[in-house]
Amino acid sequence: MIQLKSIRLSDKAEAQLGKWQKEVNEQSSFSVQVALGKQKFSARNQKDNKTFQAVKMSLTEMCSGSRRCCYCEDSVADEVEHIRPKDFFPEGVFCFDNYLYACGPCNGPKSNKYRIRPNGALVPIDLDKQKELTERPDPEAFHYLINPRFEDPFQFLVLDLASTFFFTVHPNCSGDNAARATYTLEILALNTRDYLVRARQSAFGHYLARAEQYDQRKLDDPDDPDLPKFVLELGRLEHPTVWAEMKRQRDRIPRLDAILRACPELL
Numbered sequence: 172m173i174q175l176k177s178i179r180l181s182d183k184a185e186a187q188l189g190k191w192q193k194e195v196n197e198q199s200s201f202s203v204q205v206a207l208g209k210q211k212f213s214a215r216n217q218k219d220n221k222t223f224q225a226v227k228m229s230l231t232e233m234c235s236g237s238r239r240c241c242y243c244e245d246s247v248a249d250e251v252e253h254i255r256p257k258d259f260f261p262e263g264v265f266c267f268d269n270y271l272y273a274c275g276p277c278n279g280p281k282s283n284k285y286r287i288r289p290n291g292a293l294v295p296i297d298l299d300k301q302k303e304l305t306e307r308p309d310p311e312a313f314h315y316l317i318n319p320r321f322e323d324p325f326q327f328l329v330l331d332l333a334s335t336f337f338f339t340v341h342p343n344c345s346g347d348n349a350a351r352a353t354y355t356l357e358i359l360a361l362n363t364r365d366y367l368v369r370a371r372q373s374a375f376g377h378y379l380a381r382a383e384q385y386d387q388r389k390l391d392d393p394d395d396p397d398l399p400k401f402v403l404e405l406g407r408l409e410h411p412t413v414w415a416e417m418k419r420q421r422d423r424i425p426r427l428d429a430i431l432r433a434c435p436e437l438l
């Protein structure tokens with residue numbers, strides 16, 4: 172998981188979402204806001220809805236490969252996911268900044284799992300495990316899930332490229348930050364789905380081969396007009412986290428380090 176590109180929504184779609192959000196916010200109680208938000212979101216998040224067509228177009232621009240999920244980078248993204256679940260944060264139900272494009276295998280199990288720690292509290296609470304939430308969660312609460320729209324997951328996580336291809340907690344993280352990293356990995360099951368681990372391993376080999384190929388082509392003909400296109404394509408492949416991590420850890424991958432010294436345009 173990497174920080175997503177900052178992509179704007181069209182002014183028209185943004186204005187429409189704003190109107191819909193206002194309608195939810197104006198409801199008298201938290202429970203009514205949640206119920207109305209969920210009902211309206213399901214009704215409007217449809218193929219023929221122009222606003223959601225624009226939303227999906229902008230969210231697609233944040234995806235890698237052929238519209239890969241922004242969490243796992245592996246499966247096709249086909250669900251507008253609320254980073255802060257609409258069950259607990261009705262004020263984010265029609266908020267573009269609260270959306271990302273996710274796949275069913277990520278969005279399904281994540282569902283409405285969400286951990287916060289209210290301001291001043293000593294222990295976190297899982298909102299999804301509360302019996303009935305009738306009041307808005309503390310707006311000053313500490314949020315555990317790492318938000319790749321606005322935060323850099325690389326500050327919290329490291330991908331082990333040497334052997335396991337598991338994400339681990341960044342060695343600089345401790346306390347709350349380490350807890351956020353652990354919670355995010357658990358909720359998104361980024362290490363426990365074996366096909367994701369295998370896909371990251373295979374992406375590693377693929378990226379290295381592409382970089383070697385580029386290096387060779389540049390050696391053969393430094394003026395090859397296709398070289399810039401090759402660089403562009405490399406930046407659009409699936410599993411961009413693997414490539415970003417390979418660059419971050421290049422001093423441990425001598426072959427890649429040599430290529431990147433010769434071809435800094437790949438950085």
Ligand SMILES: [Zn+2]
Binds near residue numbers: 274
């Ligand atoms: Zn996914």
